[in-house]
Amino acid sequence: MLLLDSYYDEYKGVICHVAVVDGALCKGDKISSAGFGQSYEVLDVGIMHPELTATGVLLTGQVVYIVTGMRSTKEARIGDTLYHSKSTVEPLPGFKPAKHMVFSGFYPADGSDFEALNHAIETLTCNDASVSITKESSTALGLGFRCGFLGLLHMDVFHQRLEQPEVIRL
Template sequence: MNHIRNFSIIAHIDHGKSTLADRFLEVTHTIEKRKMREQVLDSMDLERERGITIKMQPVRMKYGEYQLNLIDTPGHIDFSYEVSRALTAVEGAILLVDATQGVQAQTLTTLRMAREQGLVIIPAISKIDSPLAMVADTKLQLAKLLGIEEESILLCSGRTGEGVEKLLKAVIERVPPPKLPQEKVLGSASPQPDHFPGQVLAGTQALIFDFQYSDHQGVIVFLRMFSGSAKKGDALEFAASGRRFVALDVGTFSPTPKAATSLNAGETGYIVTGIKEPGFARVGDTVRTQKSATPPLPGYGEPKPVVWASIYPESQDDFTALRQALARLRLSDSSLSFEEEASGLLGRGFRCGMLGMLHLEIVTERLRREAHLKLVVTTP
């Protein structure tokens, strides 16, 4: 595990996270040049159209003898829950600040989340090639914010590639390798992040940070292995629901899914469960060996909705299709909540809780595109 580094890029919206991630993929030759495109980790059409990241996206890169597991995260406040989940799966974070804008609101929010997880912070300033760049001022802001020397702040440009390799080398030098949870000592003064201290382990223990649903393969869980290993054919279970399953396949992201012989402690990847009923897999649950006494890992706090809106199908014939579409969407967006309601005028529909107005826009647009539904959405 000494040659594994798990890290994230955190920043305010539009500070250059996805562009920097693109350059990392180029420098590490994870994607062939001919297949390279802008925002390569933003796989949803909506993300590419709006130029924003909505879903976190894991990817494994090889750099020399090191395995670098990056989780690209959204910058918009509405998707901060995605960021908080990504940060539990890593040991370090690049805090990226745009040289043309300086420290912004989400810079502070994501920094607080990273510090709560005990992560190693690597400060970096992006867009240094811009004619509007205020590098000296931004350096001063970051140094004050973090209480560090200006010399330890790295400079880079996702557009030209300047400073990108230096940043990758800093990840290797500054971010600690993953530790098995029982190796961590509660209250230790060590700089190692202490996500899950003081647990004695037996067998496989992995934290689910995201998942998606496939008609063919059922629920596919994205997870960080904290101990043990998982391979195709292993008998596993979800700790919270108790639902058992056999791993149909395991693999990593490069950034497209790539089958692997096994997933080992310290790595991030996916397991195909074959489960086709909703409700058994939950973000924050622990995957472990069947009938194991391994304790579940601490999960995530439930996100609290701040915007409520009612969504009705234009035709009541589509009510069941809407319920299924919402349940399916919730598989990949655990911050969405919904409950059935009825209106004398509009018939049966759902009252949905979101994390903000942009979140509401994205959810309704995804329902229209992915489930091909005609909807009536009330004013929040």
């Protein structure tokens, strides 16, 4: 299967949209990730019609969703190959890790708000695995984060979402 997209659902965990390239997949099967090296049990499978509709089995050629119990979208790398754990496969061509082109530092206005900023950034990165986050310290600004983005628009959208009152609660 080729991993096309993923997002985080607070009840089911990470929901992956995949294209089944070859074979079949059933609920309860064990799968592995070629790029991440982790194994998972398939908890739910189905089609998007337009809401998620469980089918129990997936067949070659379908574009479907799977729920595996992944806890973070960082485990679901777009373009990764997912396969039955018992088999060995060559990863599908085209997988390349995200290349960050723009970097920015994020620091709280007040040093005591670091944990709130940390929580807000973790919340936003649940649905955006293409952002790289590294904690850093500055003598002038205190504790903060160095974030890598795919481009200026990506950074601007992330920054605007970070400032929304429902994301960060200081």
